Amino acid sequence: LKTPLKQVATSQLVLTERQPDCQPLTTPPKPKETPPADPWTPTSNLKMLISAASPEIRSREQRRQLSDSSSEVLQTKHCLQEHLLGDEYEKSQPSRKEKSLGLLCHKFLARYPDYPSPSQKSYICLDEVTEELHVERRRIYDIVNVLESLHMVSRLARNRYVWHGRHNLPQTLQALKKVGEENKYIQQIQMIKKREYEHEFDPDSERNEEMASSFGSSEQSEMSFVELPGVEFRAASVNGRKYKSLRVMSQKFVMLFLVSTPQIVSLEVAAKILIGEDQLEDLDKSKFKTKIRRLYDIANVLSSLKLIKKVHVTEERGRKPAFKWTGPEVLPNTQDTKLEATSTTCSPPISESITSKEQCSKALFPSKGKQNFTRHSSLIKLVKSIENDRRKIQSAPTSPVKISASTYQSLPVFPNTIAQFPAITKQQLEGQSKTAEEMQMKCALSSPEAVPKPEPSQQPALSQPLGVCPASHSSMSPVILPHPQSGVSYAIYLHPSQAHTVTTYSPGFMLQPLPCANVTGIKSNNSKILNKITTEEGDNQRGPDDPTKSLAAEERPEMKSETSSQRCLKRSQALPENNLIKRRKSDEESLDTSLTFFPSGYLIPLTHCTHGNKAECSTKEKAGVCSVQHTTYSSPITGVIPMPASELKTVNIPAFHITPLNIMLSPNSIAAAPVLSNSCLNTSSTSSAPNPSSSALNFMLQHIGLIPAGVQVPANPVLQHVPVSSQSENISHSSGSTNVQEGKVIEFTFYSPINESNFLFSLQFLQPKEPQEPQAITENFFRTPGGPNTEPAVSANSDGTQRTSQGTLYIPQRKLEVSED
DNA sequence: TCCTCCCGCCAAGCA
DNA sequence: TGCTTGGCGGGAGGA
Numbered sequence: 001l002k003t004p005l006k007q008v009a010t011s012q013l014v015l016t017e018r019q020p021d022c023q024p025l026t027t028p029p030k031p032k033e034t035p036p037a038d039p040w041t042p043t044s045n046l047k048m049l050i051s052a053a054s055p056e057i058r059s060r061e062q063r064r065q066l067s068d069s070s071s072e073v074l075q076t077k078h079c080l081q082e083h084l085l086g087d088e089y090e091k092s093q094p095s096r097k098e099k100s101l102g103l104l105c106h107k108f109l110a111r112y113p114d115y116p117s118p119s120q121k122s123y124i125c126l127d128e129v130t131e132e133l134h135v136e137r138r139r140i141y142d143i144v145n146v147l148e149s150l151h152m153v154s155r156l157a158r159n160r161y162v163w164h165g166r167h168n169l170p171q172t173l174q175a176l177k178k179v180g181e182e183n184k185y186i187q188q189i190q191m192i193k194k195r196e197y198e199h200e201f202d203p204d205s206e207r208n209e210e211m212a213s214s215f216g217s218s219e220q221s222e223m224s225f226v227e228l229p230g231v232e233f234r235a236a237s238v239n240g241r242k243y244k245s246l247r248v249m250s251q252k253f254v255m256l257f258l259v260s261t262p263q264i265v266s267l268e269v270a271a272k273i274l275i276g277e278d279q280l281e282d283l284d285k286s287k288f289k290t291k292i293r294r295l296y297d298i299a300n301v302l303s304s305l306k307l308i309k310k311v312h313v314t315e316e317r318g319r320k321p322a323f324k325w326t327g328p329e330v331l332p333n334t335q336d337t338k339l340e341a342t343s344t345t346c347s348p349p350i351s352e353s354i355t356s357k358e359q360c361s362k363a364l365f366p367s368k369g370k371q372n373f374t375r376h377s378s379l380i381k382l383v384k385s386i387e388n389d390r391r392k393i394q395s396a397p398t399s400p401v402k403i404s405a406s407t408y409q410s411l412p413v414f415p416n417t418i419a420q421f422p423a424i425t426k427q428q429l430e431g432q433s434k435t436a437e438e439m440q441m442k443c444a445l446s447s448p449e450a451v452p453k454p455e456p457s458q459q460p461a462l463s464q465p466l467g468v469c470p471a472s473h474s475s476m477s478p479v480i481l482p483h484p485q486s487g488v489s490y491a492i493y494l495h496p497s498q499a500h501t502v503t504t505y506s507p508g509f510m511l512q513p514l515p516c517a518n519v520t521g522i523k524s525n526n527s528k529i530l531n532k533i534t535t536e537e538g539d540n541q542r543g544p545d546d547p548t549k550s551l552a553a554e555e556r557p558e559m560k561s562e563t564s565s566q567r568c569l570k571r572s573q574a575l576p577e578n579n580l581i582k583r584r585k586s587d588e589e590s591l592d593t594s595l596t597f598f599p600s601g602y603l604i605p606l607t608h609c610t611h612g613n614k615a616e617c618s619t620k621e622k623a624g625v626c627s628v629q630h631t632t633y634s635s636p637i638t639g640v641i642p643m644p645a646s647e648l649k650t651v652n653i654p655a656f657h658i659t660p661l662n663i664m665l666s667p668n669s670i671a672a673a674p675v676l677s678n679s680c681l682n683t684s685s686t687s688s689a690p691n692p693s694s695s696a697l698n699f700m701l702q703h704i705g706l707i708p709a710g711v712q713v714p715a716n717p718v719l720q721h722v723p724v725s726s727q728s729e730n731i732s733h734s735s736g737s738t739n740v741q742e743g744k745v746i747e748f749t750f751y752s753p754i755n756e757s758n759f760l761f762s763l764q765f766l767q768p769k770e771p772q773e774p775q776a777i778t779e780n781f782f783r784t785p786g787g788p789n790t791e792p793a794v795s796a797n798s799d800g801t802q803r804t805s806q807g808t809l810y811i812p813q814r815k816l817e818v819s820e821d
Numbered sequence: 822t823c824c825t826c827c828c829g830c831c832a833a834g835c836a
Numbered sequence: 837t838g839c840t841t842g843g844c845g846g847g848a849g850g851a
Contacts (some may be wrong), residue, residue, distance in 0.1 A: 095849080096849050096850075097850085138842075141841060142842085145841095158840060158841090245842075245843085248841075286845075290844060290845065354846080416843080726850095
């Protein structure tokens with residue numbers, strides 16, 4: 001019922017006239033501040049104008065209306081209480097939802113324009129707001145604090161704030177992202193997730209020390225408010241409770257989104273990180289609960305700002321509340337100019353402050369010389385780290401620069417991103433950045449907008465922001481992952497840059513079948529299967545017969561009983577052509593959350609014959625031609641994975657273990673000697689289990705080091721599936737996310753031209769339950785004949801070909817769904 | 822039952 | 837000393 005000031009209050013005249021007593025930096029007297037509580041009618045408009053014209057009339061009116069309205073409210077309340085029974089009175093009260101912080105924030109935001117004219121400052125009077133919104137002052141502080149964290153408002157004086165709107169938002173987000181990267185939030189998230197899984201499988205194991213040391217090493221216990229050039233920070237208790245302030249929490253929370261890929265953060269993880277930075281040692285439940293409460297407060301405000309959106313992440317451990325970033329994309333370049341621009345006006349001349357760390361951070365976050373706030377510690381840390389790195393580079397010019405995942409992520413794709421730093425740091429960084437950039441360029445990290453799609457002939461390359469250099473086989477580190485059911489461990493090759501983050505357990509991979517061969521490759525693949533994202537919004541947009549939706553609902557019960565070919569047929573039938581565009585669109589929409597949900601892991605493509613032509617495809621594949629007919633697909637997002645769309649199945653390894661490696665398979669092929677596997681055939685499983693494709697083969701061969709990078713081996717025509725133990729088969733396959741049946745073993749052989757040997761590999765899809773020590777068979781997997789420490793496990797295949805080494809790659813399945821409320 | 826988060830106590834800090 | 841600011845956690849509504 002209140003007048004939205006948005007339309008009229010932006011006028012400086014009206015504002016100043018309505019709040020004549022509100023001089024900057026002074027606390028206005030409370031009663032005089034109270035504005036008339038009239039609805040927005042022509043009459044009230046007239047009153048407002050009259051009031052504006054005459055301060056006397058205005059104050060008289062205000063006093064009268066204040067007493068009127070307050071007595072009216074009291075009277076009405078009294079009457080209600082008298083005339084209504086207790087229950088009825090309670091019912092007449094606004095419901096909890098109507099009083100929610102989110103709704104309140106909406107009302108609050110409606111009062112002010114998103115982009116106020118810079119020349120006309122909008123002032124916020126807390127008393128006025130509390131009065132008009134009929135809300136306790138305490139609640140307004142919650143909102144204002146979060147808005148302050150985004151520099152949408154800033155405090156002028158007691159009771160008085162300035163409304164900046166969204167003008168500062170891009171800059172703020174830039175700064176927050178940067179600080180988030182510098183604080184290594186990605187690593188922290190990974191550490192927490194890793195610990196979660198370790199705890200899940202070994203609840204008795206206490207790894208707090210590791211955790212604590214991890215946080216301790218990040219030296220960020222005293223992280224404080226991130227300021228923005230030109231936006232002054234005058235918190236009431238600057239030196240007191242600032243570290244626990246909702247402002248700081250809000251900023252950290254936002255940072256987590258900005259550094260995450262995809263930008264989904266669960267409350268649990270956020271709370272742990274926020275606690276972890278304070279004091280990890282007393283990580284007790286009440287503290288955790290308190291943090292969660294505060295995060296809800298913050299999240300409500302951020303949601304009202306449409307910066308985040310609530311989702312649910314469903315993992316094996318259950319459904320977790322999480323939030324997804326829906327705010328503006330934070331581009332690496334936009335801040336340079338702004339920061340530099342503000343630097344020129346707000347900070348000392350750059351030439352004066354080249355060597356000082358403090359001045360460096362000043363250049364990053366100048367604030368008109370005011371000293372009554374804290375500089376962000378990470379800025380100093382950043383410079384320190386830069387200097388250290390630089391020293392290392394200079395002292396060991398031929399040594400490769402160790403670049404962490406987060407560094408990679410924060411590094412620009414293009415050299416001009418260096419300009420994110422002010423000129424002063426630019427100079428300091430130059431030495432290091434060049435090296436990093438060179439590596440970066442070599443890695444061919446691609447940005448979908450700017451980097452052309454790679455040619456199929458390119459060498460294995462990377463994509464995703466969180467990239468590492470293409471894994472040459474020699475630099476890959478095997479990580480052994482135990483698996484209890486089989487008594488066998490599985491293993492993954494990791495890029496060395498990631499190997500240090502890996503311990504003994506990976507919580508599992510996700511296998512993704514491609515639901516429809518002509519749906520665009522990886523994107524569809526990922527978005528459809530890896531993570532199921534359902535939004536009310538999205539659901540509403542879809543028609544009742546939307547295949548995307550109906551499939552999700554239909555597939556689950558069918559999974560257990562239908563063969564994959566039947567499912568494929570159904571899919572193809574359920575996907576009329578005119579729906580494909582829609583579907584593709586929805587795929588693209590959900591890509592940001594699904595494709596990169598795990599920002600890491602090998603993309604292991606496996607053949608999946610779909611679209612009703614499985615039989616045909618199988619036949620062809622057996623004849624060795626199937627893979628040739630596949631159309632090559634290159635993801636416009638990842639840009640580096642040309643592979644047959646119908647082969648796309650990805651195995652994603654959770655972020656806290658492995659950096660993403662998207663392998664581009666070269667079309668250059670060499671002939672490989674087909675070798676028959678000696679595995680016994682199981683017809684039932686053959687019909688439903690997927691075949692490893694040439695892509696899978698090549699991926700593995702290249703990265704295990706049996707064929708050179710850039711060389712491709714066609715799919716082995718004899719790819720067989722062996723039955724698995726009943727134990728494995730008994731695991732129910734509840735997820736509709738994949739049609740790869742748990743427990744299935746895919747076995748295939750190949751000939752390595754490098755080693756001149758035949759190799760047999762098995763892929764088994766299992767659900768991990770408990771950790772187990774790595775066992776010998778996994779080691780075999782990595783042995784190459786004639787390796788330094790091994791005796792080749794030579795055995796004879798059924799056809800007499802020699803099997804020189806054998807191993808099993810166990811790939812446990814992991815369900816992970818994201819759903820939005 | 823658990824998630825969500827309103828509500829208000831009360832302490833720190835400011836004028 | 838009174839007021840503002842805001843940390844904090846109990847406990848209730850809602851799913």
